[in-house]
Amino acid sequence: MDKIIIQGGNILSGTVEASGAKNAALPLLAAALLVDEPVLFHRIPHLHDISTMMTLLAWQGAKVMFDDQFCLHVDTSSVTKPAAPYELVKTMRASSLVLGPLLARFGEAVVSLPGGCAIGARPIDMHLRGLELMGADIKMEQGNIIARVNGRLKGAHIVFDQITVTGTENLMMAAVLADGETVLENSACEPEIVNLAESLRTLGAIITGDGSHRVVIQGVERLHGGEITTIADRIETATYLAAGLITGGDVTVTDTDASMLESFLAKVRETGALVETGDGFIRCKAQGRLRSVDIDTQPHPGFPTDLQAQFMALMTLADGVSVVRETIFENRFMHVQELARMGVEIRLDGNSAIVHGCEKLSGAPVMATDLRASASLVLAGLAASGETEVSRIYHIDRGYERIEEKLRKLGGRIERVSANESGLQGSASL
Ligand code: EPU
Secondary structure, three states, X not given: OEEEEEEOOXXXXXXXXXXXXXXXXXXXXXXXXXXXXXXXXXXXXXXXXXXXXXXXXXXXXXXXXXXXXXXXXXXXXXXXXXXXXXXXXXXXXXXXXXXXXXXXXXXXXXXXOOOOEOOEOOOXXXXXXXXXXXXXXXXXXXXEEEEEOOOOOEOXXXXXXXXXXXXXXXXXXXXXXXXXEEEEEOOOOOHHHHHHHHHHHHOOOEEEEEOXXXXXXXXXXXXXXXXXXXXXXXXXXXXXXXXXXXXXXXXEEEOOXXXXXXXXXXXXXXXXXXXXXXXXXXXXXXXXOOEOOOEEEOOOOOEOHHHHHHHHHHHHOOEXXXXXXXXXXXXXXXXXXXHHOOOOEEEEEOOEEEEEOOOOOEOOEXXXXXXXXXXXXXXXXXXXXXXXXXXXXXXXXXXXXXXXXXXXXXXXXXXXXXHHHHOOOOOOOO
């Protein structure tokens, strides 16, 4: 199993480009199932989760191919299996994004029910209830969701109990081919939802209200092929900006969009760091030691849960005490004990972590537990004195494209080694 080894202490500065967003690209690829004509995708990031979605589409019978310009061609006209097997769903929960599109186009779908995950239970009950309101008959058999509809799905008025990102995406995709109007109330308004709605419009869908908490979809008979482009990854963007800040440096991320990161940038300003934004770029420059600030994760446009761990890493070296409250997922503090191994005091109190900023972190062997937790450990390792070894980095490969290369470009001393190179294979400990 690969590991990342970091020699901490270098100040990171310079410029890196943002990649396409994982959480935008996944629903966009699922949306190709709504169309029986070719769809061309630009700016698809090379990530493990994207390969899983491509494998799923190919397993269903689609033709999926990158060309020499790194554009992805997907043609789902040959799909014969409207299903998603456990082997793929268990490695990536977002595989369940195919449920809405398959049901809308084929009238049936058999999708394995995702199990729990490291950061919380993450049920998909609201996705299923919404599809039922649209006329689907849904049963559970042997761990699979069996969804069927007689004829076409019907437009419905759906009120989400709680804001759900992939729930909004799944139902939006189902609704574009339904009979009549669907209204999604209390829907998510993340930039990835807007990217999906804009892309579906390019393919012939009629959608209004995306970017607000009320999305209205007028079903159409069919969609057509076209070209769609993934937005910049706002979480990746902020992770590199945080890498600059935690090392006392000055990092600019290009090909990105500051309007997607307002709550994060407001908090960075509160720490006393300099933030500059312009057409397609964001620069963050540390100006002395950061001040501690509190954060509270919220659905967009609030502070993203996907940046909670990275911001906590920043707070480990800030001046003062910071309270980090996680309101979206019930178990998203797995990085706390790993950060503590690097010498910081963090006390957990319900859904809050109280971080006592310290003067210095010391490198240590730490273990990645989920994607964003791994990113926080890499950030801490870049700032710590000595060597940090991050194991189980397959988590990081799910969501960060060429992370070592990008961090090295900024001056980070970071490399990937395979476990047998690090020489500790098969040793037992008492
Ligand atoms: N929830 C339910 N029932 C549902 C759906 C959601 O109870 O039917 C709960 C969840 O358990 C959670 C809350 O509602 O407590 C919000 O979850 P949401 O459905 O919004 O999360 P998601 O759609 O499964 C996406 C991202 C996550 C990101 C969250 C929140 C994708 C593929 N995943 O997940 O990204 O954290 O929204 O913004 O878009 C990541 O990239 O590291 C990641 C975990």
